[in-house]
Amino acid sequence: xxxxxxxxxxxxxxxxxxxxxxxxxxxxxxxxxxxxxxxxxxxxxxxxxxxxxxxxxxxxxxxxxxxxxxxxxxxxxxxxxxxxxxxxxxxxxxxxxxxxxxxxxxxxxxxxxxxxxxxxxxxxxxxxxxxxxxxxxxxxxxxxxxxxxxxxxxxxxxxxxxxxxxxxxxxxxxxxxxxxxxxxxxxxxxx
Numbered sequence: 407x408x409x410x411x412x413x414x415x416x417x418x419x420x421x422x423x424x425x426x427x428x429x430x431x432x433x434x435x436x437x438x439x440x441x442x443x444x445x446x447x448x449x450x451x452x453x454x455x456x457x458x459x460x461x462x463x464x465x466x467x468x469x470x471x472x473x474x475x476x477x478x479x480x481x482x483x484x485x486x487x488x489x490x491x492x493x494x495x496x497x498x499x500x501x502x503x504x505x506x507x508x509x510x511x512x513x514x515x516x517x518x519x520x521x522x523x524x525x526x527x528x529x530x531x532x533x534x535x536x537x538x539x540x541x542x543x544x545x546x547x548x549x550x551x552x553x554x555x556x557x558x559x560x561x562x563x564x565x566x567x568x569x570x571x572x573x574x575x576x577x578x579x580x581x582x583x584x585x586x587x588x589x590x591x592x593x594x595x596x597x
Contacts, residue, residue, distance in 0.1 A: 407468070409476065409528045416520045418476040418490055418528075420468065421461045425477055428486035430457035432509025440570055441546045442507050460489075471495060478508065478521040487512040490521040492529055492538070500536040502529060519552050523591065526556065530584040539581040543568060550578065557590035558582040 409418040421429070430452060433439075439450035449456055464475035472495055478488040488508035495502040504525060508518045529535040540558065542549040554560075558580040566574035 407476070409524055411520075411524045411527055414520045414524055415481055415515070416487075416517050416524065417479050417481060418521060418524055419479055421464045421475060421477050421489070423458065423461055425486055426454060426457040426461055429460060429477075429489070430454050432486070432488055432512070433457065433507070435510045438507060438510055441543065441549065442505070448507075464491075471497075476525070478506070478517060480512065480515070480517055483512075487517050488521065490525045492525060492533075492535075495533065495535075497533065500534060502533070502535055502538055504529075504538050504540050513548070518548075519555060522552065522556055526582070526587055530587060536584050537581055538587075539579065541577045541579055543570065544576040544578055545570065550580075553580045553582075556582065557586045559586070 407420045433448070433456070434450070434452040436450050439448050439452065442448045460475075467473040467475065473491060473493045474495065475489060475491040477486045478490050479485065480487045488506065490504070490506040492502040492504055504522060506518055506522055506525075508521070526538055529538055539561075540553060541564070542553065559582065560578055561581050562579040564577040564579065567577040568575050
């Protein structure tokens with residue numbers, strides 16, 4: 407599976423075992439692990455075994471359509487730079503959770519924002535979702551800014567919900583509705 411969008415600096419593509427090197431290299435960073443640890447399965451150090459397990463799990467979930475984990479490919483570099491996922495896809499209630507990460511060497515290039523926008527477009531159009539949500543640590547200013555720039559609204563605060571380096575940290579809950587995303591991004595998503 408490949409998902410593209412005109413004007414985007416990235417495309418999303420199904421993961422394969424040959425992507426393990428790039429996943430491991432990009433994911434093996436303590437700052438990245440700290441920022442996305444709320445996803446539950448982002449160790450540091452991030453080993454080749456971790457990368458292979460991540461890819462195997464992603465591939466096994468593709469046919470079920472409950473979780474969709476795709477690689478983020480930078481078009482200008484023709485390189486895998488991270489991952490983006492829709493998790494807990496609930497077609498009955500038309501919602502899913504989004505998760506994403508970009509390897510630190512590729513930060514500041516807009517790849518994360520583009521990846522999330524491409525995945526949201528796919529979720530709202532192809533899967534006919536109405537709502538996508540995400541949690542971010544209060545300390546993760548980059549992720550919070552990314553979410554807000556795409557129309558996500560802060561919906562709540564889970565006080566001392568997670569722990570970073572042994573200290574409790576608040577987790578912020580964000581959500582975006584299809585109509586909000588379409589309006590903010592000025593994109594057309596037909597029903």
